[in-house]
Amino acid sequence: MADQNESPAAQEAAAAQDPATQKNAQLLALLHRLFGEDTFTDVEEPYGLLTATTTRERIHDIIAGLQQDQELQVNFLTTMCGMHFPDKEGQELGMVYHLHSLVHNVRLRLKIFFPISDPVVPTMTDLYSTANWMEREAYDFFGIQFPGHPNLIRILNVEDMDYHPMRKEYALEDGTREDKTDLFFGR
Amino acid sequence: MAVNDTLEGTRKIVEEAEVQRPNLHPLAPSVNDFNQELTTLNLGPTHPATHGIFQNILQMDGERIISGVPTIGYIHRAFEKIAERRPFYQITPLTDRMNYCSSPINNMGWHMTVEKLLGVEVPKRAQYMRVILMELARISDHLICNGILGVDTGAFTGFLYLMDEREKIYEIYEEVSGARLTTNMGRVGGMERDFTDVAIQKLRAWLKTFPAVMSEFEKMFNRNRIFMDRVVDVGAISAERALNYGFTGPNLRAAGVDYDVRVMNPYSSYQDFEFEIPVGTKGDTYDRFMVRNEEIWQSLRIINQALENLPEGPYHADAPHYYLPPKQAVYKNMEALIYHFKIVMGEIEAPVGEVYHSVEGGNGELGFYLVSDGGRTPYRLHFRRPCFIYYQAYTEMVTGQTLSDAIVTLSSMNVIAGELDA
Numbered sequence: 001m002a003d004q005n006e007s008p009a010a011q012e013a014a015a016a017q018d019p020a021t022q023k024n025a026q027l028l029a030l031l032h033r034l035f036g037e038d039t040f041t042d043v044e045e046p047y048g049l050l051t052a053t054t055t056r057e058r059i060h061d062i063i064a065g066l067q068q069d070q071e072l073q074v075n076f077l078t079t080m081c082g083m084h085f086p087d088k089e090g091q092e093l094g095m096v097y098h099l100h101s102l103v104h105n106v107r108l109r110l111k112i113f114f115p116i117s118d119p120v121v122p123t124m125t126d127l128y129s130t131a132n133w134m135e136r137e138a139y140d141f142f143g144i145q146f147p148g149h150p151n152l153i154r155i156l157n158v159e160d161m162d163y164h165p166m167r168k169e170y171a172l173e174d175g176t177r178e179d180k181t182d183l184f185f186g187r
Numbered sequence: 188m189a190v191n192d193t194l195e196g197t198r199k200i201v202e203e204a205e206v207q208r209p210n211l212h213p214l215a216p217s218v219n220d221f222n223q224e225l226t227t228l229n230l231g232p233t234h235p236a237t238h239g240i241f242q243n244i245l246q247m248d249g250e251r252i253i254s255g256v257p258t259i260g261y262i263h264r265a266f267e268k269i270a271e272r273r274p275f276y277q278i279t280p281l282t283d284r285m286n287y288c289s290s291p292i293n294n295m296g297w298h299m300t301v302e303k304l305l306g307v308e309v310p311k312r313a314q315y316m317r318v319i320l321m322e323l324a325r326i327s328d329h330l331i332c333n334g335i336l337g338v339d340t341g342a343f344t345g346f347l348y349l350m351d352e353r354e355k356i357y358e359i360y361e362e363v364s365g366a367r368l369t370t371n372m373g374r375v376g377g378m379e380r381d382f383t384d385v386a387i388q389k390l391r392a393w394l395k396t397f398p399a400v401m402s403e404f405e406k407m408f409n410r411n412r413i414f415m416d417r418v419v420d421v422g423a424i425s426a427e428r429a430l431n432y433g434f435t436g437p438n439l440r441a442a443g444v445d446y447d448v449r450v451m452n453p454y455s456s457y458q459d460f461e462f463e464i465p466v467g468t469k470g471d472t473y474d475r476f477m478v479r480n481e482e483i484w485q486s487l488r489i490i491n492q493a494l495e496n497l498p499e500g501p502y503h504a505d506a507p508h509y510y511l512p513p514k515q516a517v518y519k520n521m522e523a524l525i526y527h528f529k530i531v532m533g534e535i536e537a538p539v540g541e542v543y544h545s546v547e548g549g550n551g552e553l554g555f556y557l558v559s560d561g562g563r564t565p566y567r568l569h570f571r572r573p574c575f576i577y578y579q580a581y582t583e584m585v586t587g588q589t590l591s592d593a594i595v596t597l598s599s600m601n602v603i604a605g606e607l608d609a
Contacts, residue, residue, distance in 0.1 A: 046540050046541055046542065047303055047304075047540070047541075047542045047543075049542075049543055051541070075430070076430060076433070077433055078433070078545075078552070078554060078571060079433075079554055079556065079569065079571040079576070081556065081567075081569040083558070083567055084567075096556070096569075098543060098554070098556065098571075102430070102444070102446050102451075105451050105452070107543070109541075109543065128431055128433070129428070129431045129432045129433075129579065129580070129583075130431065130432050130433030130576055130579065132579055133575065133576070133578075133579045134576070137575075141267070154260075155259065155260060156259065156260035156263040156608060156609075157260065157263065158260075165265065165268060166267065166268055172268060172269065172271070172272050
């Protein structure tokens, strides 16, 4: 029975690829229609997940607009997390939002980048209660500020920590040690 | 105070309460009664009833919770940071230590994420083996949660029954991977070894005996008056709020939303199996309990189907760049030695890219967001831990409830400290 099942299942999986790209195209068209084509840069689909970069000025409008949209109902914030690219001048820090439409089963990844000297991002807590701790985590790890957040304090690390440990300048090992050169591991 | 005053006062409270709050105990103080003095109660961090290290500072009005401030991070181990310095295969043990009640799901989820990045196709047999192990893990996760919920309501017997069964599941793990709790099971590209005959025997024997125990457990609890009085309407959350809070897994399904990653985005051949997604209606503790019980039965269905239809063939992908060669070959064969060395030293070539993969973990959507810059380690790895996301709703869920309700709500939410703090 297993052998009989195998080929139709594989075919189904292959066929399922197609609707996914269609849904992505539909979602992208919706994004362009609602927020304008200039709003999004670097639109791609790595591993089937629609990814777009936008600006922090627009991100709140976009996520709010998607939440209220009746067509695709992208109203589930799966996760959000910070990023740090020290080499990208003026765009060192980033936030990545994973959104999901549970009704139409289409996912979306939105990214924003901003300078590390001005790490301020609008809060999503007014749209999603779940953003509360995610933003506290991003603040804790990367030092990203979310004006309007009800309680922006560290969440996983101790209160009196004076740096943001997920930034790339903090190596995992103690940087002052000279007996452990890091030729093989680490960045 | 004169006796008459007290009696009269009591009578008045009872009368008012019967009018305003018909479902509450008549002597339960009202939340809005400002004459009551508030008490600050420190629940945790090491309270035995919290089953893990997290603290809640509760403002209490008598028995009732007015507000709460949760503090988490007591066992934060910076997995996301550590993962940035580890080759992909060394990250598997980190995932073990997130939701340690169902480590195989975490392991497989991570392997599948890396396989997605590398573009490795896993053979059908390995996928079915993974399904069997993941469903065993789901069952053991739910057994703990529901067993502990029984303990928190004062029923120890059911817990002991279920622990016995969990022990048998752990013996199967042991036979498959050599470990019991933190399993580090499987490899990128498949399983590290095929199921042994003993493993299959143990699995079949367990599949025969477990349903009777589970039925007995359900008989003991499902319609038990005492149990129902403790859990019905306790810690309820609406579907709308649950979605806004990012609930996933049994907690979301108990609120009536049929979101299950196994069905929505099938991975590891879940589309081949027939099973149902149980949903609740109210999202209260009882619904969560019942949803988990039913999911155990559905997982059993999946395991039976997977075991009956277990395809023949290899148990790992033919991907020598990523999958460790057999040890004997390493001693005799030059290529095997080279691959062994490269894999162990983390010299495998990973493509540049980013991938998000999620699996249905024991308590919700467990997601891995992996950003690779082509180096030996992830550039950034973010874990979407379902506990971390839904535990924020806890304060809202228990406000206005009694302390004992808060305890059963906490245990029915299945918050695992290791995953919460990562």
